[in-house]
Structures are given as C-alpha cells and as structure tokens.
Amino acid sequence: MSTTSRTSTAGQQHADRPSAVSRASTRTLETVRDEAGQVTSVVRRTQLPSGLRIVTEQMAGARSSSIGVWVGVGSRDETATTHGASHFLEHLLFKGTDERSALDISIALDAVGGEFNAFTAKEYTCFHARVLSDDLPLAVDVLGDMITGSTIAAPDVDAERDVILDEIAMHDDDPDDVVQNLLAALAWGEQTPLGRPIAGTDASIGAMTGAQIRRFYRRHYVPANTVISVAGAVDHGALVKAVTKAFARHDWLRATSAPVVPRALARARRPRVGTGAAEVHRPFEQVNLVIGREGVTRDDERRYALGVLNTALGGGTSSRLFQEVREVRGLAYSVYSFASQYADSGLVGVAVGCLPDRTEEVLAVVRELLTTIAAEGITADELARGKGQLVGGMILGLEDSGSRMMRLGKNELVHGEVLGIDEVIARVEAVTLDDVREVAAEVFGRPELLAVVGPA
Numbered sequence: 001m002s003t004t005s006r007t008s009t010a011g012q013q014h015a016d017r018p019s020a021v022s023r024a025s026t027r028t029l030e031t032v033r034d035e036a037g038q039v040t041s042v043v044r045r046t047q048l049p050s051g052l053r054i055v056t057e058q059m060a061g062a063r064s065s066s067i068g069v070w071v072g073v074g075s076r077d078e079t080a081t082t083h084g085a086s087h088f089l090e091h092l093l094f095k096g097t098d099e100r101s102a103l104d105i106s107i108a109l110d111a112v113g114g115e116f117n118a119f120t121a122k123e124y125t126c127f128h129a130r131v132l133s134d135d136l137p138l139a140v141d142v143l144g145d146m147i148t149g150s151t152i153a154a155p156d157v158d159a160e161r162d163v164i165l166d167e168i169a170m171h172d173d174d175p176d177d178v179v180q181n182l183l184a185a186l187a188w189g190e191q192t193p194l195g196r197p198i199a200g201t202d203a204s205i206g207a208m209t210g211a212q213i214r215r216f217y218r219r220h221y222v223p224a225n226t227v228i229s230v231a232g233a234v235d236h237g238a239l240v241k242a243v244t245k246a247f248a249r250h251d252w253l254r255a256t257s258a259p260v261v262p263r264a265l266a267r268a269r270r271p272r273v274g275t276g277a278a279e280v281h282r283p284f285e286q287v288n289l290v291i292g293r294e295g296v297t298r299d300d301e302r303r304y305a306l307g308v309l310n311t312a313l314g315g316g317t318s319s320r321l322f323q324e325v326r327e328v329r330g331l332a333y334s335v336y337s338f339a340s341q342y343a344d345s346g347l348v349g350v351a352v353g354c355l356p357d358r359t360e361e362v363l364a365v366v367r368e369l370l371t372t373i374a375a376e377g378i379t380a381d382e383l384a385r386g387k388g389q390l391v392g393g394m395i396l397g398l399e400d401s402g403s404r405m406m407r408l409g410k411n412e413l414v415h416g417e418v419l420g421i422d423e424v425i426a427r428v429e430a431v432t433l434d435d436v437r438e439v440a441a442e443v444f445g446r447p448e449l450l451a452v453v454g455p456a
Contacts, residue, residue, distance in 0.1 A: 023049045024240065030420040043408070043418060044236040050253045051224025054240055055408045055418060057231040059401060065136040065232035066405035068128040069143050070413045072227075073220035075200075076122045076193035076342075081207075084200015085216045087120040088164060088208060093127070094118070095156040097149035100142070102156075108142050109135075120198055123342060124413055130402055133233030137242050144246025147221060157210040165206070168199050175288040175353070175453050178280060183290045183451040186278045187347055188271055194345060223253055229409030232401030270297075270344045275447035286353045287454030291366055293446045295339055295346030296439070298414060304427045305435040306339050306348065306443070312378045312386035312436075313337045313369075314350060320369055320382075321350060331362050343414070348443050356455055363450075374444035377437030391425050 025047045032041040039060060046054045074086050096102045109116045114131040127146065129139045171177040181197045188195035200208075228243055247253055273294035296302050314321035314337025325335045332354040339348045350370070354362045378386070397403050398421065411418045419427075 026236075026240075029055075029418055032421075042236075043420070045412070045418070046236070046240050048223065048240075048244070048253065051222075052243075052247065052253065053227045053412055054236075054243055055227065055229045055412050056234050056236045056239055057404050057408055058234050058236065059232050059404070062232040062401055063133055064130060064401060065133050065139070065230055065234050066128065066130045066401040067136065067139050067143065067228070067230045068126050068405050068409045069147055070227040070229065070409040071125045071147075071221055072123070072225045072413055073125055074121050074123040075196060075198040077220065078193060078196075078216075080191065080204075082212055082216055083196055083204035084164070084198075085208065085213055086125055086220075087199050088160070088205065089152075089213055089217055090118050090120045090125050090127075091160045091164060092152050092156060092213065093146045093150045095160065096151055096153070097145045098151065099145055099149065105142060105146065108138060112138065114139060122194060122198060124410070126406075126409065128402070128405065136230070136234065136239070140239070140242045141246045144243065144249060147226070148247055148249040148252040150217065152210055152214050152217060154210050157213065161205060161208075164199065165202060168197075168202060168205065171197070171199060175282065175284050175286065176351075178282065179288040179290050179351070179451050179453040182278055182280055182453060183292050183347070183349070183449060186276065186449050186451055187273050187292065187294075188345070189274065192271065194271060194342065223247075227409050227413045229405050229412065231404035231408060273345065273347070273446075273449075275449060277450040277452070279452040281456040282453055284454055285355075287356050287359045287452060288351070288353045289359065289363070289450065289452045289454075290349050290351045291363070291370070292347050292349030292449035292451070293443050295348040295443055296341060297344055297346055298341035299343075300341075300346075302435070302439045303339075303341060305431045305439045307390055308383065308386040308428065308431045309373075309378065309436045309440055310337050310339045310348065311389050312382040313373060315386070316389055318385060320373070321366070324369060325352065325362065325365055329361075329365065331358050331365065347449075349449070359452070359454075367448075370444045373440050375441070377433060377440050380433060383431070383433055383436060387428055387431065390428055394424065395421070 027045050028042065029045055030041070030043040031039060034040050041060065042058045044056050048054070075084070078085050094102060094105055096105065100108070109129060109131065112131060112135040114129055114135060116129045118125065118127040127143055129143065131139045185195045190196060230239055244253065296306055311319070313319055314335065316322065321335050321337060325331050326333065332352050334353040335350070337348070337350045340346060350366050352362050352366065398407065408418055
C-alpha cells in the first residue's frame with residue numbers, strides 16, 4: 001500500500017539559486033511512497049517575487065516531461081469588442097517572436113519528437129508540450145519566448161483571422177458545439193461573457209484589430225496571472241532556474257502587477273441563470289438536445305457530491321440515463337449527463353442525440369428521470385458505483401505525465417491549491433446518500449433550460 005505525506009515548507013531556500021529567485025517561496029506539497037518505502041512522486045511549488053507560480057510533480061521512472069503554461073484569461077474576460085481575443089491570441093503566439101519565426105517554433109519541438117499544442121477555455125488559456133526529459137529545457141525556452149515576446153505582427157493577424165473564421169465555420173457544422181453554445185447563450189445571455197462562444201463570431205473576429213489584441217496581451221499575460229506546471233522527469237530546482245532564464249525576456253518577470261480579476265467577477269455578483277427554451281434549425285440527420293439546470297460553482301464543497309450524482313445519472317453504461325434511454329427503450333445512441341463549473345456559476349444537464357421523430361419521447365423520459373432523482377436521490381448501489389467510477393477514472397487518467405501536468409496547472413490556477421490524490425479520493429469517499437440527495441433536490445429542482453438543434 002502506498003503512503004502519502006503532505007508537508008509545508010514555505011520560505012525554504014536553496015543557496016545555489018540565482019539572485020533573481022533568491023526571494024522565491026518554495027514548498028513540498030506531497031510525497032508519495034510505494035510499499036517498499038521508495039519515493040514514487042514528489043509535488044513541489046515555487047512562487048517567484050513577480051507572482052509567477054511553478055508547480056512540478058517528479059514521477060519516478062519517467063523518461064519524458066509534460067509542461068503547461070496556464071494563463072488566467074479566457075473568453076469571459078472579453079468585452080463585446082474583444083470577443084474572441086483570448087482564442088485569437090492563442091493562435092498568434094505561435095506565429096513568431098523577435099528570436100524565432102513561426103517555422104522556427106514548429107521545428108524546435110518537431111526536431112526532437114515533441115508534441116506541442118494549446119487550447120482556450122472560458123476562464124483560462126493553456127500552452128502545453130510533451131518532450132523527452134533531456135529536451136525539457138528546450139520546451140521551457142520556446143514557451144518562455146512565445147509567452148513573453150510574441151510580435152503579433154499585422155500580416156500574422158490578417159492571416160490567422162482567416163484560419164479562425166474557418167474554425168468558427170467548422171464548429172458551426174458540429175451539432176454538439178452548436179447545442180452547447182446555444183445552451184450557454186440561453187443560460188447567461190448571448191451578450192454576456194459566459195454566454196458567448198469561446199472562438200468569437202464572424203463579426204467580432206472580422207472587426208478585431210492587431211492593436212486591440214496587443215493591448216489584451218499586455219494586460220492579461222503577466223506573471224501574477226500565470227502558472228507553469230510540469231510533470232514527469234523533472235528536477236524542480238533546475239526547472240525554476242530554466243523558467244527564470246527563459247521568462248526573463250523583455251523584463252517580463254519584473255512585472256509586479258496583481259492577478260487580473262475577470263471583468264464579470266469584478267462586479268462581485270453571481271450571474272443570473274436564465275430559463276426557457278431555444279431551438280436552432282440545421283440540416284442535420286439527428287436532433288441534438290440538452291436539458292440543463294443551474295449547477296454549482298467550482299469551489300462549492302458540494303461539487304464532490306455532484307460529481308458522484310453526475311456519474312450515477314449519466315456517466316457510464318450502467319448509469320440510469322444510458323440504461324433507460326438507450327438499453328431499455330432504444331431511443332438514442334448517445335446520451336450522457338454533465339456538470340460544468342466556473343468561478344461564480346455552473347450548469348448541470350443531460351445531452352441526447354436522437355432521430356427527429358423520437359424527440360418528444362426522449363424529452364418525456366429524461367424529464368421523468370430527473371424528477372425522480374430530484375425527489376429520491378440515488379440508491380446505495382448507485383452511490384458505490386458512482387464513487388468507484390469517479391475514483392477509478394481519476395486514477396487511470398493520471399497514468400501519464402500529460403494528465404498529471406493538467407491536474408497540477410488547472411488546480412493551482414483556478415483553485416489556488418493542489419490537493420493530493422489521496423485527499424481528493426477521501427473527499428469523494430466521504431460523500432453520503434444524504435449529500436447526493438440534497439444536491440440532487442437542489443439542482444434538479446431548479447427551472448429548466450432546453451436547447452435543441454436539428455432539422456426544421
């Protein structure tokens with residue numbers, strides 16, 4: 001049986017650190033040992049004077065490393081005139097710096113067999129790479145150059161604008177994307193940051209200027225708004241030195257600004273979640289529908305109970321939704337439930353894809369299931385299966401360095417802490433039938449949202 005220890009050594013110093021990080025605060029967050037007492041994993045965290053946070057997990061036996069640069073900016077930080085700027089900027093940071101052209105950036109990691117990509121969400125942006133352990137300093141240097149020194153040149157803005165417009169068109173042909181965007185607009189309003197699509201619209205991307213994007217870049221891409229996470233074969237002290245060198249370009253690490261508060265959060269008011277129904281006609285073969293409700297926020301302690309509930313409701317082939325909608329009645333091929341959480345809001349719901357002539361029956365069955373679960377909760381067997389599936393899925397999902405890097409970075413950025421795996425498991429295992437019943441009654445007792453996309 002493995003053992004885990006979590007320690008706090010705030011202020012721990014290393015005499016061989018360069019002066020640029022001599023005031024850095026370093027802690028060992030977690031040490032995991034196997035049955036023989038050998039260390040299998042160590043999680044450490046350093047915060048530089050500028051506010052930049054570096055979190056690593058050293059994995060015994062790993063020969064590769066995964067690195068992510070997480071920036072606390074996403075589509076909800078945009079105004080109507082900068083709608084899509086976060087995603088636009090994600091693309092542009094690959095287009096070149098004073099030191100490297102776009103081709104140079106691609107060649108640098110391709111030449112060592114590395115994997116390199118990025119994504120934008122509503123509340124953050126992540127640039128990530130996976131390389132052999134010997135090539136981790138190269139990945140750090142390339143990412144540091146991109147994050148601190150992107151030129152955002154006018155020709156690149158114009159060229160990438162067309163690429164993003166093609167991407168928007170691609171999403172508009174995907175029924176899952178269309179129905180989820182429709183649900184968000186219905187929940188929060190299509191003119192609000194949370195209710196708008198992440199990539200922007202044809203109009204907003206077409207009108208956006210390079211000057212707007214550069215201002216957005218300078219405002220949000222600051223050290224205090226950034227987390228660097230690495231998992232795999234990594235030496236924490238060496239990584240801190242490499243990051244300090246790579247991200248010191250353009251005096252970026254000298255910035256001492258506080259983290260940027262999202263525009264929506266600055267109002268200190270939880271966004272109202274709407275009600276009602278919306279339908280969009282598309283020449284698809286299927287109808288895609290989502291029945292939603294207001295959920296919980298990402299820091300709500302009930303999120304563990306909601307996670308178990310979500311798994312029991314529609315998280316697998318033994319779930320109520322899969323069994324009743326697909327196996328027993330044969331009404332749909334795809335059916336699942338979901339729970340999305342943000343800083344000050346959240347959604348829960350059920351998504352189904354079915355033939356048009358089965359829409360009404362599907363809606364009736366799903367609504368009946370949700371009414372029952374709101375009134376009665378779940379059974380003891382479902383609780384056990386839900387916990388087992390949630391814990392098992394989490395552990396299996398952390399078998400590779402990329403998944404561990406994602407867990408470290410996202411938790412440090414959005415929660416401000418990195419909980420140990422054993423601690424998360426303990427919180428899931430502590431969920432009771434009453435906990436699930438209470439959260440089910442609350443969220444599924446709220447007014448319904450219905451988004452439908454399909455043929456006229």
